[in-house]
Amino acid sequence: MKFDKLLKWGFALGIMLLLTACSSASDDSKNKAINLAYVEWDTEVASTHVVGQVLENLGYDVTLTPLDNGIMWEALANGEVDGMVSAWLPQTHAPQVEKYKNKIENLGKNLTGAKIGLVVPSYMDVNSIEDLTSEANQTITGIEPGANMMATTENAYKEYHNLEGWHVLTSSAGAMTAALSQALAKNEEIIITGWSPHWIFNAFDLKYLDDPKGIYGAEEYIGTFARKGLKEDNPGAYSVLKNFRWTAEDIESVMFDIMEGADPKEAAKKWIENNEEKVTEWSKDVK
Numbered sequence: 001m002k003f004d005k006l007l008k009w010g011f012a013l014g015i016m017l018l019l020t021a022c023s024s025a026s027d028d029s030k031n032k033a034i035n036l037a038y039v040e041w042d043t044e045v046a047s048t049h050v051v052g053q054v055l056e057n058l059g060y061d062v063t064l065t066p067l068d069n070g071i072m073w074e075a076l077a078n079g080e081v082d083g084m085v086s087a088w089l090p091q092t093h094a095p096q097v098e099k100y101k102n103k104i105e106n107l108g109k110n111l112t113g114a115k116i117g118l119v120v121p122s123y124m125d126v127n128s129i130e131d132l133t134s135e136a137n138q139t140i141t142g143i144e145p146g147a148n149m150m151a152t153t154e155n156a157y158k159e160y161h162n163l164e165g166w167h168v169l170t171s172s173a174g175a176m177t178a179a180l181s182q183a184l185a186k187n188e189e190i191i192i193t194g195w196s197p198h199w200i201f202n203a204f205d206l207k208y209l210d211d212p213k214g215i216y217g218a219e220e221y222i223g224t225f226a227r228k229g230l231k232e233d234n235p236g237a238y239s240v241l242k243n244f245r246w247t248a249e250d251i252e253s254v255m256f257d258i259m260e261g262a263d264p265k266e267a268a269k270k271w272i273e274n275n276e277e278k279v280t281e282w283s284k285d286v287k
Helices: 002-031 042-057 069-077 094-100 148-159 173-185 235-243 248-259 264-274 276-282
Strands: 033-038 061-066 083-089 104-121 139-141 167-169 192-196 206-208 220-227
Touching: 033 042, 033 069, 042 061, 042 083, 042 235, 042 248, 042 264, 069 083, 069 094, 069 104, 069 220, 083 094, 083 104, 083 235, 094 104, 104 148, 104 235, 104 248, 139 173, 139 192, 148 167, 148 192, 173 192, 220 235, 235 276, 248 264, 264 276
Parallel strands: 033 061, 033 083, 139 167
Antiparallel strands: 083 220, 104 192, 104 206, 104 220
């Protein structure tokens, strides 16, 4: 009888240890999962795939989730995604930061020297928004209707009275760059809602129109944000996001490879292989 009891106790103890190990493995797996949101703009496709690949190389189960701009911020605030590296500040995404500031965590700048505004081919004989008259059939080629840049452009009508009668053609980032390429090939006039860093400034001879009323703001930066609680739930991934810093030259090289036909994941891998020192700095706090 004593032997039977010992056998039963031993079996029970073994089950408990197995369940504990499975629970621990489940927790470890959960802590290794990270979901990053992004908008399908060329800059954000490049940066998010690079950060995602760095995390994947560190052993994380990475999900990259493309969303519309407004939905991205809402998903982050609700904890449906863990982080993003796509915030344009201090002006462009200021409304979203103000709206969700108590539900998200600002991890700082990941790229400085960014800019938004109206962009034209350098061969166009106009240099300022206030000098526009009838260029490009009084049409500004824009991107997604939910983008803050589009709201800013709509606001430009109120400040620049010479834009009365103009309209913005909403499309997508990809459709906008395709329209730009076609216009340049035919030496036609086109005005786009542009931003830099962007591969178009490497590929084409373009210029920003002066914005004397400051509608599009001055120099911007791209920032990183995380959901509340990520630091406690997933300190390793949190530290990579917080340490992520690179330059306009870095991101433009990835964007250019993607524009040339490379898969974003492969373009990210190529950049990581050529920039081991920076990547090591991002992941220095991962244990």
